Amino acid sequence: MRSAAKYYLLTLCLIAAIAAGVVHASTKERQTMSERWIPTAIPSIDAAAPAVTETATFALG
Amino acid sequence: MVRTRVGYAGGTSEDPAYYNLGDHSETLQVDYDPSILSYSDLLQVFWESHNPEFPAYSRQYASIIFYHDKEQRRLAEESGAREEARRGARLHTEIVPYSAFYLAEDYHQKYRLQGHPGLVEEYRRIYPAMEDFVASTAVARVNGYLGGHGDLATLRKELDSYGLSEAGREELLSTAARSLAW
Numbered sequence: 001m002r003s004a005a006k007y008y009l010l011t012l013c014l015i016a017a018i019a020a021g022v023v024h025a026s027t028k029e030r031q032t033m034s035e036r037w038i039p040t041a042i043p044s045i046d047a048a049a050p051a052v053t054e055t056a057t058f059a060l061g
Numbered sequence: 062m063v064r065t066r067v068g069y070a071g072g073t074s075e076d077p078a079y080y081n082l083g084d085h086s087e088t089l090q091v092d093y094d095p096s097i098l099s100y101s102d103l104l105q106v107f108w109e110s111h112n113p114e115f116p117a118y119s120r121q122y123a124s125i126i127f128y129h130d131k132e133q134r135r136l137a138e139e140s141g142a143r144e145e146a147r148r149g150a151r152l153h154t155e156i157v158p159y160s161a162f163y164l165a166e167d168y169h170q171k172y173r174l175q176g177h178p179g180l181v182e183e184y185r186r187i188y189p190a191m192e193d194f195v196a197s198t199a200v201a202r203v204n205g206y207l208g209g210h211g212d213l214a215t216l217r218k219e220l221d222s223y224g225l226s227e228a229g230r231e232e233l234l235s236t237a238a239r240s241l242a243w
Contacts (some may be wrong), residue, residue, distance in 0.1 A: 042187055045202070045223040053064070054100070057070060059122075061117060061123065
């Protein structure tokens with residue numbers, strides 16, 4: 001009986017460890033993906049936009 | 062082309078919305094650098110982008126040039142006359158003074174880009190405020206390419222300046238290549 005209980009507890013611990021590992025790996029992957037590209041500046045084409053522009057307005061049917 | 066936005070103009074009601082347009086028409090407004098692009102160039106694109114030989118189905122879809130000053134008025138009227146002569150048909154395009162422009166709802170802005178959530182997410186991280194997102198030249202260019210406009214050579218030349226991740230660049234290039242191939 002005692003041996004069965006130990007086996008049961010061991011199995012539970014094993015399942016918990018696997019689950020924790022999966023969650024950790026998943027979180028790590030998400031972090032890695034988001035860290036892959038973090039914009040730090042506006043696109044250079046926007047930074048170089050002319051200060052003076054003219055405006056045109058159309059309704060194209 | 063520096064900035065683009067879509068909205069409503071030409072009517073009399075205040076603050077029109079897509080489901081409450083009143084007598085306004087769906088309108089495109091562009092800011093351009095006159096040292097690179099002329100108003101006449103834009104008029105050419107205007108005539109090539111639709112067929113005003115028939116009356117509009119409704120006020121919502123009217124063909125209208127809203128001139129902002131006397132020079133735009135002169136150029137619009139001259140090009141309208143030339144276009145009528147070229148087509149040999151009367152055109153149902155109104156040429157009227159610009160008075161007001163009402164920005165359309167967020168989901169209408171950069172419509173082609175909005176079909177690519179990953180690219181939108183990248184730009185919204187740079188421009189959390191919708192008004193900044195709409196005013197971005199990079200966003201306008203990417204939206205145009207995704208809609209099948211422009212050419213691949215220019216896209217490849219400018220790609221580094223659009224601020225996209227490697228994955229974003231690949232998505233833009235592959236989508237543009239498919240639509241521009243037609």
